[in-house]
Every structure is written in C-alpha cells, then in structure tokens.
Amino acid sequence: MKKPNFELHIPDGDEGEACYVPVQAPIADVELGDDRKPILLPEPPDELPGKGYRKGQIASWLYKKGAREWEEMTDLPRALREELPRKWRISEFALVQAFPSSDGSVKYLFTLHDGSRTEAVYLPYKDRKTVCISSQVGCPAGCTFCATGKMGFGRNLTGSEILDQILAVAYHQGLAPREIRNVVLMGMGEPLLNYENVAWAVRRMLNKNALAMSPRRITLSTVGIPRGIRRLAEDDLGVKLALSLHAPDDETRQKIIPTAHRYSIAEIMEAVREYFGHTKRRVTIEYTMLQGINDREEQARELARILKGLVAHVNLIPFNPWEGAPVSGSGKKRIQRFAAALEREGVPVTVRWSRGVDVGAACGQLALKNG
Ligand code: SAH
Ligand code: SF4
Numbered sequence: 001m002k003k004p005n006f007e008l009h010i011p012d013g014d015e016g017e018a019c020y021v022p023v024q025a026p027i028a029d030v031e032l033g034d035d036r037k038p039i040l041l042p043e044p045p046d047e048l049p050g051k052g053y054r055k056g057q058i059a060s061w062l063y064k065k066g067a068r069e070w071e072e073m074t075d076l077p078r079a080l081r082e083e084l085p086r087k088w089r090i091s092e093f094a095l096v097q098a099f100p101s102s103d104g105s106v107k108y109l110f111t112l113h114d115g116s117r118t119e120a121v122y123l124p125y126k127d128r129k130t131v132c133i134s135s136q137v138g139c140p141a142g143c144t145f146c147a148t149g150k151m152g153f154g155r156n157l158t159g160s161e162i163l164d165q166i167l168a169v170a171y172h173q174g175l176a177p178r179e180i181r182n183v184v185l186m187g188m189g190e191p192l193l194n195y196e197n198v199a200w201a202v203r204r205m206l207n208k209n210a211l212a213m214s215p216r217r218i219t220l221s222t223v224g225i226p227r228g229i230r231r232l233a234e235d236d237l238g239v240k241l242a243l244s245l246h247a248p249d250d251e252t253r254q255k256i257i258p259t260a261h262r263y264s265i266a267e268i269m270e271a272v273r274e275y276f277g278h279t280k281r282r283v284t285i286e287y288t289m290l291q292g293i294n295d296r297e298e299q300a301r302e303l304a305r306i307l308k309g310l311v312a313h314v315n316l317i318p319f320n321p322w323e324g325a326p327v328s329g330s331g332k333k334r335i336q337r338f339a340a341a342l343e344r345e346g347v348p349v350t351v352r353w354s355r356g357v358d359v360g361a362a363c364g365q366l367a368l369k370n371g
Helices: 053-064 078-087 147-151 159-172 195-206 226-234 250-256 265-279 297-307 332-344
Strands: 094-100 106-111 117-124 129-132 136-138 153-156 182-185 218-222 240-244 283-289 312-318 349-351
Touching (some): 106 159, 195 218, 283 332, 297 332, 332 349
Parallel strands (some): 240 283, 283 312
Antiparallel strands (some): 106 117, 117 129
C-alpha cells in the first residue's frame, strides 16, 4: 500500500469515526448470482410473519443470530419455514466484491435486486466494531470535492437496504449482528435527503427486538439540510449529528457545495443549535481541507466564531483525491496550522487521517468502482 507522506493522529475516542479503508487488492470476485425474492426486512419485528412468540423467534434469528436463510431457523415448524421464503426474502444484497485492508477494515460492494449497487465499510477498532453505511445510490447534492457527488443521483435506498448493510457486513465478517455496536451514516448519499427511509432504518437499529443499539453509537453525517435536522429532533431519534460544514462563510461554501445556495450557514447552524438543545450531544463539524479554498488561518478563526456557544468538535479531514477532482487537498503544514488556530480559539479539533486513499475507498471516493 502506498504510504501517506505524513502521519496524523487517528482518533480512537468516540469522535472521529472514519469510514475510510485502506484497500489493497480485491479478493476474488464473488459472484453469488443471488436472485432471492424480495424481503422481509422492511417489516418491523412486530409485523413479522407468524403469531405470538413465532415473531420473537424470527426476530431473534434475524437480528441476534444473523440468519441469512430461512432453513437455518430450525425451531420453526417445517411448514412455516417452507412458506416464508415464498413471500419474504431475508437479504437485499448479493456481494459483488470485498476489498480487505491490512488493518482488518473491509469495503463491501453489493448489488441490489434492481441491479443498483451500494457500498458499506466494516471498520474494526480496538474497542468497537463500526459499519459505515450508505443512504442513497450516488448523491444528488453534487459537492465538487466528492466522488459520490460527481456520480450523480441513482435512487434512494429503501429502509431495508440501509439496514441490511449492517446485517450483511456482520454476516460476511462472521459476526452476530449485535456485535456491531457502532454505525456511521457516512457512506454514499445524503441521509437527510432520504429522510423517511433513513429514519425507518435508524428505528430498527434502536429497536430492542431488532439491533438494540444505543443512539449515542449512531452518527448521521449531513451536508446540512435544516428541515431534516429538525425532523431528527422532532422524531427524537437521538443520534449523533455530524455536520459537513467545510467553510466558515457562505460564499466559500457555495463554491464547493451546491446545496449551500439553498441553505445559508446561519440557517443550518440554527437547526444544529436546536438539535443540540434537544439531544445535548456534542456535534461534530466535518471540514475537508481544500488547498487555497478553505484552509487559511483567518478561516479557522471565522469557523471558531460561528461555533461559539455550541458544544462542538471539529474533525479536519485531509482531502482524499480521486481522478478528475477539480480541487486538491491542503498539505500537512497547512492542516496543522489550521488546527492550531482553532485550538488557540478554544475549539476542540482532531485531524482525521483517511486511509485507503490510494485505492479509492475513502469517504468521498466511494463511486462504485470494482477495485
Ligand atoms: N452526505 C453526507 C455523508 C457522506 S460524505 C455528508 O456530506 O456529510 C462523508 C464525509 O466525507 C462528509 O463530511 C464529506 O464532506 C466528506 N468527503 C466527501 N468527499 C471527500 C473527499 N474527497 N475527501 C475528504 N472528505 C470527503
Ligand atoms: Fe453527497 Fe455528502 Fe458527497 Fe456532498 S459530500 S455529494 S452531500 S455524499
């Protein structure tokens, strides 16, 4: 693997979840040719087929034991086991390819039943196992520095497709679904532009009969859709919020983020403050360091000013290059100077070193290439 030319601090606290993987070589193509019928996962556990305790049994097979085939559910009556697959399918995905990295992270490329593709990333840390999931095929937001944005928009993922990324990754890792305790919505797509389906999937993650996750361990990263942020609060989902700000003023932001023409920083920050008021959870501010665009020290001071009074933590993300990108990343020195300027202003900051940059597996590089 190509060595980065500098070393940066990789956070191992609960900040700085990174959906980046160092991918080396793909393992052999895995063509499953899976054409199983449409599925069950859209249904909440209490709507599972069967009566009474049968529902509980099925939920337990799906979410606790990670069954991927009906035949595995050996304590169901044979007749039910035969009937279920006619109506329901368990998984949304066929695995196209897995890209393992030297540190245990793996990027998974899945095909959906309509032939669309999506990606999820398994990220093992010392103290936890995280999955980074996608919310859309491509992304309509079109941020200039993001390869997913460049791809354009395919379609929204359904709730079950969003959720099944966790189950499928657990399965391919040989883990029970509940061993995945952390999820970051930082893969392809803008989650708040697919609100209903994302909220559906998050509810399943939280549901005691399903994945029984803690909302503190689910991070939703957004480019900043004020209405969506407010709905998250209204719906009381309680997830951690990461805001992709990337610039301290509207003019700069509009150069790199088309949705910034629609929503001003002031409007977005108002919604973020409300969200903080509701959850009391520290907000993460993501800031990708782009050479000559947003990396001046005065911009760091400006950023500190707009974060005043908010309990926030800034993640500086070195730019992950991709072919044809119209921008380039700031060098190590500039990133450090920017971080130091923020620190002087009393803003907690972490530099998030992206791995897998050389093979296009890092955040913003996800664009469905096989390899
Ligand atoms: N759509 C959401 C979540 C997915 S992107 C969002 O924009 O927040 C996850 C993070 O990666 C965002 O902060 C995004 O701005 C950042 N990102 C996108 N492309 C990048 C690139 N090429 N290099 C570094 N970070 C990038
Ligand atoms: Fe979409 Fe996020 Fe990429 Fe922007 S950075 S194009 S919002 S995935």
